Structure formats: C-alpha cells, structure tokens
Amino acid sequence: MAAASAATTAAKGAETVAWYASAAGVKAFTKSLLTNPITAMLVGIMALITGLVLLVDHLSKTESAHEKLVKKQKALNDSIEKTREDNEKLATDIGNLGDIMADTTLSYEEQIEKVNEITKAYGLQTSAVDALSGSYGHLKAEMSATTRGESDRLLR
Secondary structure, X not given: OHHHHHHHHHHHHHHHXXXXXXXHHHHHHHHHHHHOHXXXXXXXXXXXXXXXXXXXXXXXXXXXXXXXXXXHHHHHHHXXXXXXXXXXXXXXXXXXXXXXXXXXXXXHHHHHHHHHHHHHHHOOOOHHHXXXXXXXXXXXXXXXXXXXXXXXXXXX
C-alpha cells in the first residue's frame, strides 16, 4: 500500500509540473498572439462587426417603436378630429334648440317634441328640459285658468 501511496504522490507532482508547463506555454502563445499585428486587426474587425450588429439591432428597435408611436398619434388625431366634428354638430344642435325655443310659430307640443328629439339623439339627461317643460306646462295651465276666469267674468 505504501507503494500505491508513493505512486499517487508522484503522479500528483507530475500533474502539477505539467500544469505549470502548460500554463507557461499558454502564456507564451497568448503573448505571441497579442504582439502579432494580424491578431490586432482581427480583434478590431470583430469589434467593428459586433458594433455594427448592435447598431442595426438598436435601429430596428427604434424604427419599430417609431412606427408604433406614429400609429398611436394617428389614432389620437383621428379621435380629436371626430370629437371636433361631434362638438360642431352638438353646437349646431344646441343653437337649433335655442331657435326652437324662440320660435313662437311652433306650438308648445311641437317645441317639446323637437327638444326631446335633440336630447335623445345625444343621450342627454332631460331633467333640465323636463323641468323647463314642466314650468311651461304650469304657465300654460295658469294662462288657461286666467283666460277662462276672464271669459267667465266677462260673460257674467
């Protein structure tokens, strides 16, 4: 067993010597490569190729992001244009609503019908219109009562 132990120790020593010898050989080879101008040119060319690949990758990502931004901006512009058109139509209809209310040739029922058409077209809450309609209805009832009272008084 002593012989096996001695052989193992000798083998480990030989391995260590071989490792240091190979490390010295690798160092010498690396030094010769680094001092060789062809190696420097190859390293430079590889660095240039790597830089170009990274640049192309970055530009393609930038172009893709730019295309997405252009699409989103176009959608936003279309939305703004539609909103502007809707607002112009709403302003026109509100102007028409004022004209309807000021039109004395229309009957009360016709005015209410036209106001209801406009408010339903926009899904507007009609509480203000209903309140206005109610007050007109109240005024109409008062006027009718007053007119009947005057008629009755004159007929007596």
